[in-house]
Amino acid sequence: MTFKKLLFSAVTAGLVMTGLTATANASGAGPIPKMDWSFDGIFGSFDRGALKRGTQVYFEVCAGCHSARLVAYRNLMDIGFTEAEAKELAGEYEVQDGPDDEGEMFMRPAILADRFVPPYANDNAARASNNGALPPDLSLMIKARKGGASYMYAVLTDYHEEAPEGIELADGMYYNGVFPGNQIAMPPPIDDDSVEYADGTKATKDQIAKDVSVFLTWTASPELEERKRMGVKVMVFLFFLTVLMYALKRKIWARVH
Ligand code: HEC
Structure with missing residues (x-):
């Protein structure tokens, strides 16, 4: 295989792979209608x-029924909420804290650093309120x-x-x-x-x-947007690197032909 052909297949393979991963991320399963989302694809946001x-x-x-324990109120500031808005939202919930100087646990309003407060104290309470099923x-x-x-x-x-x-x-x-x-x-x-x-x-x-x-x-x-931006940067970088390497190869081998 000549270098040109090799280069061509490498670039094509790269492009095909980016295309494939983009669709694989977004593809729906069996009977689930696949919808278009703004965050699909390599430029998604x-x-x-x-x-x-x-x-x-x-x-x-x-x-009212589901928790989302991995998210903290302060994370909302990453998607356009102001600090005051996020604080206000947090303030509507109470979390247990302590122990205080007397060794007692106490309740206090949630703050920005707290994770979303779950609706039920534990799984049994959640099941009891939902016909035995756990949200x-x-x-x-x-x-x-x-x-x-x-x-x-x-x-x-x-x-x-x-x-x-x-x-x-x-x-x-x-x-x-x-x-x-x-x-x-x-x-x-x-x-x-x-x-x-x-x-x-x-x-x-x-x-x-x-x-x-x-x-x-x-x-x-x-991290989706960050990840996709990085992916695009890497592709652009690889493209220019390929061009550069090809030019370099031509220069190095110029006098051999
Ligand atoms: C009245 C309580 C209640 C409310 C309100 C509620 N859910 Fe649920 N949800 C449940 C319960 C109970 C289950 C478990 C169902 C089961 O296992 O049969 C569940 C299951 C689910 C599932 C699981 C599907 C799966 O594949 O396991 C998703 C997704 C879901 N809910 C999303 C939501 C979203 C999004 C909202 C808000 C728009 C919401 N739910 C509001 C009670 C609720």
Whole structure:
């Protein structure tokens, strides 16, 4: 193989691989419709508006049952909340601290450094309030499920009024088109106008499901934008390095021919 051919195949292989990884990250599983997200692809980034709205949905709806223990209130400052806003949000929750000078534990309002306060004291309390099912922690859910954000969106929206003929729903269970086994203990969590958006966006069920999926993609991959920017830089660097090496090779071997 000549050097030119080698160079050509190396560059092509590189390009194909970047293309492949971009689609592999975003591809949905089986029956889950794959959606377009602003954070897909090698230039992907989060839609700031969606992130903020999604935060609102998380706190006003999901946080009633689900924890997101890996996220701290101060992390919200990375997605456009001011320090005052993040402090105010934290201040609405209480955490146990201590022991104080008398050796007693005490409650105090949460501060920026605290992680999101979970809705239940422990898993048993969570199960007892949810028909025996445990609402899982949502911090990494999007990474844990095939289909990622598209799966999240589908779980939230694909509820059926009635189970198909021949399927008997257990007590307190709902029929969901994408949840494994189709029977889910989570009541349909959102509907049109479940929230009133602070930025005035019309809160359709579809919009709410999308926004909270964006927010939960961020909680699972807060480094996503940084990682993609770095990937692009590396590609650009490799491209120029290749050109440089090729020019150098031509110069070094020029007199041999
Ligand atoms: C009334 C309580 C309640 C609310 C509110 C609620 N959930 Fe759930 N959720 C549950 C329970 C209970 C389960 C466990 C279901 C099961 O195992 O059958 C669950 C499961 C889930 C799952 C798991 C799917 C899986 O693959 O394991 C996701 C994702 C989810 N909820 C997201 C959300 C989001 C996002 C919101 C806010 C828009 C929300 N939930 C609001 C109770 C709730």
